[in-house]
Amino acid sequence: MLVPWISPQTGFVPGSPAESVRWNPPTMLIDYAAITHSGRVRKNNEDAYLVSALDGEEPLVNGLRPHSPIRQTGILAAVADGMGGAASGEIASREGLASLAVGLFGRWGRFPAAKAVESDLLRALKQSAEAASKAVARYADAERASRGMGSTLTAAVIWNGYAYLAQVGDSRAYLFRAPGMVLLTEDQTLVRELINQGTITPEQARMHPQRSVITQALGGPEPIRVALGKVTLRRGDRLLLCTDGLHGELRDARLEEILAMGLPAQGTLELMLEEALKSGGRDNITALLLELTDSAFPLPVAGEGVRVVEPALPAAPAEAPRLLARLGRILGRNT
Numbered sequence: 001m002l003v004p005w006i007s008p009q010t011g012f013v014p015g016s017p018a019e020s021v022r023w024n025p026p027t028m029l030i031d032y033a034a035i036t037h038s039g040r041v042r043k044n045n046e047d048a049y050l051v052s053a054l055d056g057e058e059p060l061v062n063g064l065r066p067h068s069p070i071r072q073t074g075i076l077a078a079v080a081d082g083m084g085g086a087a088s089g090e091i092a093s094r095e096g097l098a099s100l101a102v103g104l105f106g107r108w109g110r111f112p113a114a115k116a117v118e119s120d121l122l123r124a125l126k127q128s129a130e131a132a133s134k135a136v137a138r139y140a141d142a143e144r145a146s147r148g149m150g151s152t153l154t155a156a157v158i159w160n161g162y163a164y165l166a167q168v169g170d171s172r173a174y175l176f177r178a179p180g181m182v183l184l185t186e187d188q189t190l191v192r193e194l195i196n197q198g199t200i201t202p203e204q205a206r207m208h209p210q211r212s213v214i215t216q217a218l219g220g221p222e223p224i225r226v227a228l229g230k231v232t233l234r235r236g237d238r239l240l241l242c243t244d245g246l247h248g249e250l251r252d253a254r255l256e257e258i259l260a261m262g263l264p265a266q267g268t269l270e271l272m273l274e275e276a277l278k279s280g281g282r283d284n285i286t287a288l289l290l291e292l293t294d295s296a297f298p299l300p301v302a303g304e305g306v307r308v309v310e311p312a313l314p315a316a317p318a319e320a321p322r323l324l325a326r327l328g329r330i331l332g333r334n335t
Contacts, residue, residue: 036284133222177236238292
C-alpha cells in the first residue's frame with residue numbers, strides 16, 4: 001500500500017485542495033486517513049486532528065508520521081474544533097491536542113506496558129484532557145487577543161482491544177460495524193440538553209438557532225466535564241472521529257451509507273468531504289478514519305451489537321487518605 005509523500009514542514013500532502021494524509025503502520029494492519037478543509041464560508045481553518053503513538057515524540061498536529069511504531073500502550077486519535085475568532089481558534093485546537101498527547105505520554109505511555117491496567121489509562125485520559133483545558137486557558141490569559149478562545153475535543157485511545165473515549169463539546173466519534181453505525185459520544189450542547197429534557201426533538205435540534213452553543217469546552221470555566229466511554233472493538237470496525245463541520249452537513253444515515261461502501265479510508269473521507277462541501281460547507285470540516293483490521297482484534301460475534309459503557313473511574317491511590325478523612329468528618333469520627 002502506497003503512502004503519499006508528506007511535507008516534513010507541514011505534514012500535508014502537497015497539491016491537494018484539502019490537507020490530507022494517510023499512514024499504514026508497518027507493525028499492525030491498521031489503515032489511517034485524515035482530512036481537513038476550511039469549508040466554503042470561513043477563511044481560517046480552526047479544526048485540528050492528531051494521531052500519536054504515545055512514544056514521547058513531539059506531537060504532530062495536522063499530520064501523521066508514516067514510520068511511527070505502534071507501542072503496547074496504544075494509539076491516540078483525536079479531533080478538535082477551535083473557537084475564538086482571528087487565529088485564536090486555530091491555536092486553541094492545536095494547543096489542546098498537543099497538550100493531550102504530551103499529558104498522556106507522561107501519565108501513561110512512558111510506563112512499562114506489562115504493568116498497564118485499565119484504571120490507570122482512564123485516569124490518565126481524564127487528567128490529560130483536564131490539563132489540556134488548563135493549557136488553553138493559560139494561553140488565553142497570557143494573550144489579550146486570545147481571551148475567550150476554546151476548543152472541543154473528541155479523543156480515542158485504542159488499547160487492549162477497546163477504544164477508550166474522552167469527550168468535550170460537540171465533535172463526535174462513530175463506530176461502523178457492518179451492517180450499521182453507532183454514535184459513540186453525546187454532544188455537550190444546549191440543544192442536546194433540550195432533547196434530553198424532551199423540550200425539542202432531534203429533528204428540531206438540527207434547525208435550532210442555538211444548535212452551535214456548546215456547554216463544555218477546553219479552556220472553559222473550571223472544572224470541565226470530560227465524558228469517558230469504552231467500547232469493545234472487533235476486526236473490521238471503522239472508527240470515525242469528526243468535527244461538526246462534517247456531521248452538521250451530512251446526516252448520520254448518509255455517513256453510515258458512505259462507510260458501508262467499503263471504499264479505502266482515504267477515498268471514504270474524500271467522498272464525505274465532497275458531499276459536505278456540496279451541502280454548504282458552512283464550517284471547517286475535519287475527520288479521522290481508523291480501519292481496525294489487525295488480526296489481534298477478534299472477529300465480530302453475530303448479534304453482539306455495539307455497546308458504549310461509561311467506565312467507573314476509581315480514586316487514585318493518593319486520594320484515598322483524603323477520602324477517608326472526608327468520610328470521617330461526615331460520620332463525625334476522627335480518622
